[in-house]
Structure formats: C-alpha cells, structure tokens
Amino acid sequence: MNNADQIWMNGEFVAWEDAKVHVLTHALHYGTSVFEGVRAYDTTKGTAVFRHEDHIRRLEESAKLYYMDLPFSREQIREATLESISRSGFSSCYIRPLVFRGHGPMGLDPEDNPVEVSIAVFEWGAYLGDEGKQHGIRAKVSSWRRISPQSLVPHSKAGGQYLNSVLAKIESKRGGYEEAILLDERGMVCEGSGENIFVVKDGKIATPPQTASILDGISRKSIIEIAADHGREIVERDIARAELTLADEVFMVGTAAELVPVREIDDIAIGEPGEVTRELQSAYEDALHGRTPAYEKWLDVVPGKDPAGMPDLSSAVPSKA
C-alpha cells in the first residue's frame, strides 16, 4: 500500500506517522465510529472523486444514526479531501474518511466524548484482485446473517457493525473462497461482506431492496441507473438463496471492489462473466474514468490536477515510494 505523506485530522494536516489516537479512544473499545470508502480516478477531466457528495452525505447520515454531529460541514470535508489528494500527488487513490468518538469518559454513554474526523488517502488496487474482475470470484453463502435492523442500523456505515462483515470474510477466506454472501435475518439474499449483489436471469437484473438490511451502496445506485440507461430491465426485490446458484450471471459492486463477476457460489458453477455483467462492467469503468458525458455529473475534479495545465501541487509534497 502506497500512502500519502500526510493525513488530515480534525482540521489540520499531520504527517502520516503522527496521525495517532489515545488508547482510550472510545471507538477503539466500543466501535463508535462511522466511515466512508471513496475512490478518486484518473479521468478524462483529471483526477476526480467519484460521487463525492453522495459519500459525504452518507457519512453525515451514518453519524446521525449514531447520535454524532459532524464538527465540520460537508463542504469542509469535501475541500479537505480534495486537498489531501492534491498533496498526495496520486492520480488515483482510495479515500478513507473516518468520524469517531475520541478519548474522554469511559463507559457506554459516548455523548461527552469528542467527535473526531480524519481523512486518509492511499493507493489501493482492485480489492478482490484483477483476476477476479476479469474472470469472476468464488463466493460462499456465509453462516453469519447480515446485521438486522432489530439490533443495529444496516443503513449506517458504522465501524462496530463491521464485525459482522469481518466474521463472514474470515470464514469465507479460510474456507478457500474470495468473498462471502450474507443472507438477511429472513434468509433472503442480502449482500457481500463489502459489496452489494445483483443476479441476472433471462436478461432481467434483480438486486435486494433496502428492506433486506443492505448498506445503501453508492456503486449499487450507479449500476441501477446505468442498467436502466442501457435499456436493461432491473428490479429491486427479495432474492431467494436458490436464485443465486440458478442465476445466469451474478456480480457484486462496491467502491473498493468495483464491479466483480461471481463465477461460482457454494461450489456450484455459474460460469465465466456473461453478457450483461460485461456490458455493465465496461459501462461502469467508463463512468468511473469520465469517458461517458452523461455520467460526468458524478465526478468531483481535484483542483490543480486537471489536464488543462493547472498547477500541480504534487511536486510540493512528493508521495512515498
């Protein structure tokens, strides 16, 4: 992992190695954090953050669901992120904004603990591997069910909630699979440990609805829009477990993984990525890289890093080798 030299923390840039917290940080003990996973791409317009405003809005909403007020405005977080990318010199990178309850009183009531914010940027390749993006991954339905709205908040991208994904991920990896698919409490298909899921049967695309306890994925929303623009029939509906293995095509989407075909589930072959998966994967890649005018609305260009010759701040703070 190649990281930037600096991390934005609570309003100022600090050296990467100095971005530290106290061991009694509330979030370390009780999982009281919310975060985002965002990507910036090298696009036809220069380096640009994909669906930046949507990610910052979800960060604020995730925090709200856990009674945290962001101490910075959405615009301040946006500017800090753009500046972080500029300073890093990266033409494409992963961005990890984190909002967490800091050092203060111990105990479960976090309301007197400060709400702290950090933004880190680093280079990170395809989360499930380039081979997986090309030929598809092997997945296993997890023995763990996705967190339920009866005990947690699936709509919030909250740190503590990811223990659920971590258990599913470890189980699938130790079982020899690349990813886990979690069912919801009713036994309906929910999502991957860090991706939303789509199935294709007879040319029709389906993906679980919000009521299936999914994270309201931003890549998911993009794929729904792109598929509709391509004239594909796409519905949000409950998906039974058997529909996974009986599908013609299955794919997963997420910011870290991007669009990844699934070629095998529970040791039953689905096959090499099919026509719909390939079409959407390529259209999505085009959108991410600014190659489709209709989706330029999703790009937040990093000032000073567009190809029109604006000053490039990367020379001021060189990235680490």
Ligand SMILES: Cc1ncc(COP(=O)(O)O)c(C=O)c1O
């Ligand atoms: C549990 C879970 N579901 C779905 C997603 C996909 O969301 P997005 O497309 O916004 O990255 C993620 C990734 O953030 C995730 O962690």
